[in-house]
Amino acid sequence: MKPLNPRISDWQGKRAWIIGASSGIGEALARRLRRDGARLALTARNQAALRKVAAPGELVLPADVTDVESLR
Numbered sequence: 001m002k003p004l005n006p007r008i009s010d011w012q013g014k015r016a017w018i019i020g021a022s023s024g025i026g027e028a029l030a031r032r033l034r035r036d037g038a039r040l041a042l043t044a045r046n047q048a049a050l051r052k053v054a055a056p057g058e059l060v061l062p063a064d065v066t067d068v069e070s071l072r
Helices: 024-035 047-053
Strands: 015-019 039-043
Touching: 015 024, 024 039, 024 047, 039 047
Parallel strands: 015 039
Antiparallel strands: none
16 A cells, blocks of 8 residues: 655655654754755744744745734
8 A cells, every 4th residue: 555645755846845843853854855955935923033943035924824814
């Protein structure tokens, strides 16, 4: 049976949206996927911290995903 979420070994040119990208695991994941060639969209509540993590040209979407209004 084919897995529902097959492992992605080549991130070059693929897109990823990371929630919680301003610190911790989200920040580490952003740095790793960027290094592996992914195009990123980054979301977190802390806009200042999020901008420090983001690289030029990346989509930065400050929001609290538990607040529907902040996602509009």
